[in-house]
Amino acid sequence: MSIKIENLTKSYGNFLAVKDISFEVKTGEIVGFLGPNGAGKTTTMKLITTYLTQNSGKIFVDGIDTETDSLAVRKKIGYLPEQNPLYPDMNVIDYLKYAAELQSVEKSKIDESVKKMVRVCGLEDVKHKDIGELSKGYRQRVGLAQAMIHNPEVLLLDEPTSGLDPNQIIEIRKLIRDLGKQKTLILSTHILQEVQATCDRVIIINNGKIVADGTTDSLQKKFQGQLTISLTLKKDPKAGKEKIMSMFDSVNGVEKVKIVSDDNDVWKIDISANKGEDVRDAIFKKVVSNDMVLLNLHQEETSLEDIFRKLTTH
Structure with a gap:
């Protein structure tokens, strides 16, 4: 039927x-x-x-x-x-x-x-x-x-x-x-x-x-724009903001690094990647090689709400 x-x-x-x-x-x-x-x-x-x-x-x-x-x-x-x-x-x-x-x-x-x-x-x-x-x-x-x-x-x-x-x-x-x-x-x-x-x-x-x-998955892939990786690092007294910025800027596929906050002994960082680039593994390895403590890492995905708004608000 x-x-x-x-x-x-x-x-x-x-x-x-x-x-x-x-x-x-x-x-x-x-x-x-x-x-x-x-x-x-x-x-x-x-x-x-x-x-x-x-x-x-x-x-x-x-x-x-x-x-x-x-x-x-x-x-x-x-x-x-x-x-x-x-x-x-x-x-x-x-x-x-x-x-x-x-x-x-x-x-x-x-x-x-x-x-x-x-x-x-x-x-x-x-x-x-x-x-x-x-x-x-x-x-x-x-x-x-x-x-x-x-x-x-x-x-x-x-x-x-x-x-x-x-x-x-x-x-x-x-x-x-x-x-x-x-x-x-x-x-x-x-x-x-x-x-x-x-x-x-x-x-x-x-x-x-x-x-x-x-499907929701296929639409998310189709309308996925620039990927954003959000991570939380434990503060290292030996590493300042400049080191953090340059450390992630050097990763292939990374377009922009932004320190969102540095409160409560942690750094919260958003990393924008080029479209189609999955830089999570490279970011993780960079953190480990610099002897830093990673508390959280996740990729922000395009939601159905994002897609709906994009397609119905013009």
Whole structure:
């Protein structure tokens, strides 16, 4: 089961919300669809679900064209929109039965499907309560249950942890990771930690265009700029700042040495290396050969936040 998008474009009047984007998501992949508010994430999700129609381009779900057979596509998709489609005056069981009927689950299998979703989504303790009485975390679980009630092969989740407290977020993220083992799953969010905690791959969209696509590691390597090595040395009475500076300046690949602080009997030093140069081993050997005590050494890496800001702030 895969989702394939080819040259997708969508406009609202004169506003171009999605601009000629293409990507593919395969079975067992959890893809984070990451972007600032208004970037085109929700519009893309609504196009995949056939809630909206595109101006141009193609969307295929399991090889089915969304424009030529939208009903068949909808049967394969479970969708949790940002605004959870719940009825507060219905209890959990009745609501899930209603959702199953809407999704054309066979009558003989509805009770079985509801029972399974109650178990999978951890709703056993609240299954007879009205939805309006539930916490935000449990309401999100009910929303996930309705999205999966017909056992879809594709799950589209739009901001699934919005408004949850830290404990609820952890629970929902674990549930998403478990679901992603068997489903094709796209998680739309503007929260970086969400992507890092749950996703195998990241697609970053900005102003309707895809600006990055890959694993977190591959994106970090691609957008890695100048490397910075931070180290902490125990002060040596025989070595002043000048010696420290010249000692590391002499290492091949080092571009700049900066003593950040020299408080509490230690030196804290930042060393900038040329792009692509790993100078950690040479720095360590230089410290040892000068009989100095190394307390800490680590390389500052480009974070997903750094990449996101770089790609979405211009």
